[in-house]
Amino acid sequence: METPTNPTLPLRRIVQGRNPREYFDPVEMAELEEGLRAAGRVIQPILVRPLPGTDLYEIVAGERRWRAAKNVFGDDYGMPVVIEALSDEQAEAFATIENHHRAAMSHAEEAHAAKRMLMRHKGDKEEAAAALGWKPELLERRLALLICTFAVLRALTHRQIQLGHAELLAGVPPEKQDSVLAGVIAHKVPVGVLKEQLGRFARRLADAVFATAQCSTCQHNSARQSGLFDESLGEGFCQHPTHYDELTMQAIEAKAASLGDQYPVVRIVKASDGFSPLPVAEDGALGVGPAQYAACMPAACWP
Template sequence: MQLQASIKVGSIFPGRNPRSYFDPSEMAELEESVKSKGVLQAILLRPRDVGRYEIVAGERRWRAAKKVFGDDYEIPALIRDLDDGEADEAALIENVQRANMSPTEEAEAAAKILGRCQGDRDEAARRLGWSRSTLDKRLALMNCSEKVRKALSERRIQLGHAELLAVVTRERQDAVLERLLSQSVLPTVVQFRGQLEQISRSLGSAIFDKGECAGCQHNSGNQQALFGEAISAGHCTHGACYDAKTEAVLEAKRVSLSDDYPTTRIVRPGENFTLLRLVADGDTGVGEEQAKACRACKNFGAAVSGVPGKLGNVYPDLCFDAACNAKKVALRIKAEKDKHKPETESAKEAGKKSGAATKQAAKAEAKVQDSQKVRDYRLEVWRKTLRRELMVDREKNLTVLIALSLSGNARHISDSKLTKALGSLMGQEYASFSLKTDEAARVVSMADEAIRDKMLMGLAASAADGVEEKTLVQLLKYLEIDIARHWKLCEDFLKLLTKSEIEAVCDEIGLKSSMGGAFAKAMSGKKDELIKLLLKVGSFTYEGKVPRSMRYSAE
């Protein structure tokens, strides 16, 4: 919904503006313009309470109008229904396009947009209308300390100065900034870069093996000995080499986590909104059942820090889908509020029936996004299951065959598979597409009744490989096929999972509790050994235990 209207200034309040600093001289100029011409360009609002509106974009124009004309002035506005994420995106884009926005303000809002894009920098850059390099530079500013950000927002330092400070650990930035601003003339960015290169790559804080650095000509300690220059020892002056060695260690750490988690990432400055700690309780908790289920989600994982000062630190048990996490938290909060609502007369009348429905709803909320590998595997299992059921039940087979024809899905019947099957039954070999219709009819007429009957049964079964997943699930549900009769926990399935996903599955089907203390010990070992142990637990009955990720009822 989008409406154009004139809204009284007093009915409007500031929103989630990425702009935090309003230059006094620029505001004075804007106020003079508004005083003489009024507000010409509409501001963007979203409705909140009845008769109240929140500013999405245009706070400077609103502030100027409020100061010049007061609360009764009617300002031109576009009113649009937006959620928080959409409002953030609209505010950032509008402010960027209008210019005069601080790079640090752009960085903070861009980090939120990146979170909405699940860490996809190319998509975030596309939405913002920026080049990828511009986005990367802005996000790097998120590693700047508060004092550095403020100095940049207030134009006391240049963007280049802030970009250089961003690669220094936060603990040292404020001291360097103070020395920078204390100089009678602000050094140029080029001059400042030369000064920083002497301190920005400390060998003492390097995370890689420094054995090769001892005799390296780029080790500042060796340079001091050779040239007698006043460069403190223990720093690398070959940035490319230092950075390459650091990246190699970060990547090795990330790869080492890939057997344990579905998603592993190296997290850079500015990516703080792309990941969240997965917790069951507290203000950001998703609930106990959902937290367990989330461990099997494709967006559950661990991060390796690529942030200066925290290089190489590993952060486990994270959610990399901020939007989904927010929805799960909202569902948990709603469920808790509903649970504590005072009973009305109608609720009392509903009694136990209402309570049962609430429990069922709570269970239904525990949903996750399975990895593509798991989705592909279970789809093949479902297709095989449907084929087997159709080949042993004539009545079901005929029903499905007619249903496929009526719904336009008969096109999925595979002529190549039927031709191969006919050749096998007839003791002949027929090339697919080589038989004309009359030739095919003569071949079939020579087959006995048993062969023709099998071929007829094969019509519907062959379509199981071609129908879309949605149609396949509809057939499985209609026929009430029990996956547990055709599948049980196996090596092929477990090999597709990471250790966190394996733990979630074992917890769900009861294998974890059946193993007791032995489960934790098994989880501490290698994945291949873990799988072997899980498939030979004598006290556990594997038949009939189908995890959520394999059940079509969950679709």
């Protein structure tokens, strides 16, 4: 049944392995099956490894061909194979590399594979990237997608959204991602439109009245996405408006407390209090004069 030059195994003796691919596109699989029917055989062998203590072999690379062959030829078909004794780490690396360069895995599947490989290499990103045949930058980009919720990553895997959608959603607070995702899918929102919509809710860090040094490592700082992804809001935005507003109020309350000894009454007026704000101007009907106007500027109030 097997020869050194062209070994084959009955499909029933081949079992699924730890394939990083989760989703098999039905259209692509149907095309592959049609190709096998036309050829009358599987031309390129799959890579398998023996399962100790059994007469079975586990797929390392080639599950798409194995699935298609079972549907077209049945369990007794002699599948061409390459048999290698591989460790778990080697098998996972080969499977990821194979999928990455063939009918590509989704970026979400690659992200999960990157995380597993990073764990195998005890957090060493250089070694993990090398094991996958990736550049370190690609590893970082895939790991950054894991900020997305399970629902977002699943939608990316099932081709319900594009990579750009997921990259933009990575900056949105996790508790909001799924609701935004539902709207994107329901209304088929293009990446560019989603970017515009998210930009309306983002806060400019340049306008903050609190110290923004703490924002440099925050996952909701748009600079993080800008440095990793093709789609982002650019640098200088906080994508977590609720937290931004909380930090703003803390800064205002601290400023108000510091003025308590100087002024008998210090009141914080919020936009939600229902008042109609008047714009501060240097001159004109409501002008306050150059000195007072300068004193009202943020640089004067927030050293």
